[in-house]
Amino acid sequence: MTPFSRVKEILNNRMLLWRGAPKNADDADVDLKDKHRETSFPNLDGEFSAQDLTRGKAKGLALIQAGIPAAETNLIKALRGLSPGIRPMPGGGPLLTDPEIAEIESWINEGCLPDPPVPPQIV
Known part of the structure; x- marks a missing residue:
């Protein structure tokens, strides 16, 4: 079973690498909510x-669409570069590895x- 904390770690780490990777001027200091034309795009x-x-x-x-297999979700399609007209995400890399994508799936x-929730510690 893959915990959400692992999914978050994978996405956070990749986005930190992406922010620090050399890329074209279109991606420099980009606001992902603006880039994806969505106010509901998560702060990855x-x-x-x-x-x-x-x-x-x-x-x-x-x-992510409820009730459909992970491989058919827009998130996984984007990470694998399977969405028509969209390069694999994060655009310009570094891309997630197949094992990382498998954990998210x-x-x-x-x-x-x-x-x-983490139970409170009794001292």
Whole structure:
């Protein structure tokens, strides 16, 4: 089972690498909400929740659609470069590895569950 914390770690780390990678002027200091024409695009290089990801959209399309296999979601298609006319995300790389994408697919197929709350510690 893939916990949401692992999905978040994968996406956060890749976005931090992407922000620091050499890229063209179109991608420099880009606001992802503007780039994807969506106010509901999750802040993948900052704080976001499982709910943010499952409710997120890019260019009017839901990133994750309930009830369909992960491989058919717009998020996985974008990460793998399977969306017509869209280069693999993050655009210009560095791209996620197949094992990283497989972990995200597993999380989606398992129901996109948030991590369970951490019980308070008794001192």
